[in-house]
Amino acid sequence: xxxxxxxxxxxxxxxxxxxxxxxxxxxxxxxxxxxxxxxxxxxxxxxxxxxxxxxxxxxxxxxxxxxxxxxxxxxxxxxxxxxxxxxxxxxxxxxxxxxxxxxxxxxxxxxxxxxxxxxxxxxxxxxxxxxxxxxxxxxxxxxxxxxxxxxxxxxxxxxxxxxxxxxxxxxxxxxxxxxxxxxxxxxxxxxxxxxxxxxxxxxxxxxxxxxxxxxxxxxxxxxxxxxxxxxxxxxxxxxxxxxxxxxxxxxxxxxxxxxxxxx
Amino acid sequence: xxxxxxxxxxxxxxxxxxxxxxxxxxxxxxxxxxxxxxxxxxxxxxxxxxxxxxxxxxxxxxxxxxxxxxxxxxxxxxxxxxxxxxxxxxxxxxxxxxxxxxxxxxxxxxxxxxxxxxxxxxxxxxxxxxxxxxxxxxxxxxxxxxxxxxxxxxxxxxxxxxxxxxxxxxxxxxxxxxxxxxxxxxxxxxxxxxxxxxxxxxxxxxxxxxxxxxxxxxxxxxxxxxxxxxxxxxxxxxxxxxxxxxxxxxxxxxxxxxxxxxx
Numbered sequence: 001x002x003x004x005x006x007x008x009x010x011x012x013x014x015x016x017x018x019x020x021x022x023x024x025x026x027x028x029x030x031x032x033x034x035x036x037x038x039x040x041x042x043x044x045x046x047x048x049x050x051x052x053x054x055x056x057x058x059x060x061x062x063x064x065x066x067x068x069x070x071x072x073x074x075x076x077x078x079x080x081x082x083x084x085x086x087x088x089x090x091x092x093x094x095x096x097x098x099x100x101x102x103x104x105x106x107x108x109x110x111x112x113x114x115x116x117x118x119x120x121x122x123x124x125x126x127x128x129x130x131x132x133x134x135x136x137x138x139x140x141x142x143x144x145x146x147x148x149x150x151x152x153x154x155x156x157x158x159x160x161x162x163x164x165x166x167x168x169x170x171x172x173x174x175x176x177x178x179x180x181x182x183x184x185x186x187x188x189x190x191x192x193x194x195x196x197x198x199x200x201x202x203x204x205x206x207x208x209x210x211x212x213x214x215x216x217x218x219x220x221x222x223x224x225x226x227x228x229x230x231x232x233x234x235x236x237x238x239x240x241x242x243x244x245x246x247x248x249x250x251x252x253x254x255x256x257x258x259x260x261x262x263x
Numbered sequence: 264x265x266x267x268x269x270x271x272x273x274x275x276x277x278x279x280x281x282x283x284x285x286x287x288x289x290x291x292x293x294x295x296x297x298x299x300x301x302x303x304x305x306x307x308x309x310x311x312x313x314x315x316x317x318x319x320x321x322x323x324x325x326x327x328x329x330x331x332x333x334x335x336x337x338x339x340x341x342x343x344x345x346x347x348x349x350x351x352x353x354x355x356x357x358x359x360x361x362x363x364x365x366x367x368x369x370x371x372x373x374x375x376x377x378x379x380x381x382x383x384x385x386x387x388x389x390x391x392x393x394x395x396x397x398x399x400x401x402x403x404x405x406x407x408x409x410x411x412x413x414x415x416x417x418x419x420x421x422x423x424x425x426x427x428x429x430x431x432x433x434x435x436x437x438x439x440x441x442x443x444x445x446x447x448x449x450x451x452x453x454x455x456x457x458x459x460x461x462x463x464x465x466x467x468x469x470x471x472x473x474x475x476x477x478x479x480x481x482x483x484x485x486x487x488x489x490x491x492x493x494x495x496x497x498x499x500x501x502x503x504x505x506x507x508x509x510x511x512x513x514x515x516x517x518x519x520x521x522x523x524x525x526x
Contacts, residue, residue, distance in 0.1 A: 012391075014285070017287075018286065019285065019286040019287040019290070020285050020286070020287055020381065021285065021286060022282065022283050022284065022285055022286075022383060023281070023283070023284060023285075023286055023289060024280075024282040024283055024284040026286060027282070068323075070364075093383075093387050093397075094391070095387055095390035095395075095396050095397045095398075096387070096397050096406060097398050098396070099396070099400070100394075100396045100398070101395065101396030101399040101501065101504055102396075102400065104394050104395075104396075104401075104504075105504070114394060115394075116390070116391035116394055117391060118283065118383045118387045118388055118390070118467075119383075119387075120356075120381045120383065121286060121387065122381075123395035124356050124358055124381045124384070125357070126271070127363075127379070127380055127381070128275075128357070128379035128380060128381040129379075130436060131363075131367050131377060131379055132358075132364065132367075133356040133358050133361070133362070133364030133365075134356075134359050135358075135359060135360050136364040136365075137364070137365065141408070141409065141410070141420060141422065142407055142408060142409040142422065142426070143359060143408040143409075144405055144406070144407050144408075144431075145398075145405060145406040145407075145408075146404065146405040146406075147404070154303070157404060158430060159404065159405065159428050159429075159430045161425075162424075162425040162426075162427075162428035162431070163328070163425075163428075164406070164425075165422050165425035165426075166418070166422075167422045168407075168422070168425070177356070177493060179292045181499075193364060197435075203380075216452070226482040229346060238364065241364055241367075241368070247519075259368075
């Protein structure tokens, strides 16, 4: 006799600290019977899962490559078919660059009930931590979240002219290694080299570091800083409003009196 | 002798249900001595504040107009100068269309310590609730959050060509009354009339309603539905992936078997 079908909940782990998860996300993780978690999920978040819960890391670790999506899908299905409450735990928000669409479609096609619990996405955590807005009256009417892939020294894909939109705040995810090419492409498309720009490593966590510059200077500043953690880059007028005193690295921060206030 | 200065925390109340606040946001509200809250903050969230806390509604209510920003700023300052722990509670995320920049600048210019706690923004709540992604491999490479102001039947402001970007998911906030003009403007700028589009009222709450259509049909469908709650509109391929069975209104929902899966 087949067991009852379990379920999968895609849960946003947020930016790192467990108290930046939603209350619902914490509750779901605390009741999980199996957790598949990405490399960006913090140990503090993972510790919320019950001690007897099955825990499987799906991201890169100890030099091993990430599992591919097919393997992850297969694992979720197998665990759900064993009747378990499976949690698929992702850094940030599962709906934003989190492949929630692919995983949801696969699981539903196989008859597995799926729920999604949202999470705080990296740029939102960065804005809160460094006290700058993502939209701002008269300066930044829109917020664009994007990512970039670089091949042979060039940014792949269309739409970069649209992303040079001077009225928008551009948040670039997973952009540590592609920033030089992206900045060049945006400048080509007409965005000013003097546009304020900010790179935040480990946004939202106690170890967060903000590097201040502009579209022209930030790629070199970021490279020189030799950061290895996840980075979100914010390009646009609002980047100049970011607080500096919370940066972990005094070397990279402008003095507080250079902060452009609106008072 | 002057009292010690209090503080202000700008807190994202999220989309409505208290368990979609972050754990940190709940804790800050539970420890507040004064709360200034927007009209979009739910009674359930407000109930987290202590019974003896000062509670001031800043949004429209009972036919009275909203307080202007200057009045809100002055109130926060006055309460902070009384040494209180003030919470400025906003629906969604304070950094996204929440005027956090203006309030932070004003308070810091007056020597008031300010912190920000992020919240789940409406479109993220909508995506989780109706199980569609905001970015999706090969279809929706970017997410644009925008709002629109209409004057004399025309959308005000530049940048709509950029927002017609066919590779992006466009999330329109506060767009219930401007959708017809925005859709027309996007179509003029080259976005296909057949682009899937979805209007979600009260995203994230138990009363949420999703209205499915495309860029050509959604304005009339939304008007006919005569919704009065806050609406976020999602335009782009991902809108076709939204689940229908969770809509509160069967009239507005497509049958589940019309859901475009990827399986």
